[in-house]
Amino acid sequence: MKLTQIWVLLATFVLISTLALGNENVSQRIGFINLDLIAMNSKAGKSSLDDLKKFDTDKKEIIASAEKNLLKAQKEIQDNSKIWSQAKQEEALKALYQSQAEYQQLLAVTQQELNSLRAQALNSIYKDVAEISNTYAKKNNYSILMNTAPPTIIYYDPKDDVTNEILKIYDASYGKKKK
Numbered sequence: 001m002k003l004t005q006i007w008v009l010l011a012t013f014v015l016i017s018t019l020a021l022g023n024e025n026v027s028q029r030i031g032f033i034n035l036d037l038i039a040m041n042s043k044a045g046k047s048s049l050d051d052l053k054k055f056d057t058d059k060k061e062i063i064a065s066a067e068k069n070l071l072k073a074q075k076e077i078q079d080n081s082k083i084w085s086q087a088k089q090e091e092a093l094k095a096l097y098q099s100q101a102e103y104q105q106l107l108a109v110t111q112q113e114l115n116s117l118r119a120q121a122l123n124s125i126y127k128d129v130a131e132i133s134n135t136y137a138k139k140n141n142y143s144i145l146m147n148t149a150p151p152t153i154i155y156y157d158p159k160d161d162v163t164n165e166i167l168k169i170y171d172a173s174y175g176k177k178k179k
Contacts, residue, residue, distance in 0.1 A: 028143045033133060033154055035147045039125050048121035055117060059110045066103050073099060130154055 039045040077092050084092070133145050137155040145155040 029141055031137065031140075031142045031145045032148050033129070033145055034149065035126060035129060035154070036149065038129055039122055042125065044125050044128070045121075048125070052114065052117060052121070056114060059114070063103075063106060063110065066099075066106055070096070070099055070103055 040049075073092070073096050077089070077096060080092075081089055133154045136142070137145050137157075142155065143157045143160060144153060146153050
């Protein structure tokens with residue numbers, strides 16, 4: 001079994017156990033959502049993917065041109081190294097090294113931009129889905145909605161949040177273990 005599947009099973013077991021120990025008079029439901037599937041198959045997701053592909057295509061043309069210029073400069077140095085003076089060779093090599101550094105920077109910046117655009121698109125989709133999930137869960141009497149991979153809670157009934165109680169217990173125990 002994959003580690004993710006184990007976490008999903010463990011999280012599900014804990015959630016079901018918690019609900020079973022809760023108020024028996026209230027019907028508790030757990031639902032599951034695959035956010036990745038929604039991101040890939042939704043209109044917004046497909047539109048974002050098209051935008052990312054266009055960005056990638058545009059950047060690939062720029063990168064290919066820069067790579068072509070690098071190869072041209074390398075070939076020029078190889079072809080002319082015997083007839084150029086030492087100073088001219090050093091100048092050409094210095095320009096080549098500068099071009100290589102700029103090329104590497106272009107690759108890194110392009111990857112960062114692509115990652116940033118992808119993250120922005122996904123965050124926007126996830127935010128919208130979270131709002132829709134909240135409304136859906138309340139309307140359909142779900143206590144908890146979880147993302148199937150990786151297991152994360154999308155929605156939970158706030159009345160089941162025990163954060164403040166755990167915080168009080170934790171704070172009360174602080175310092176007792178240090179002594």
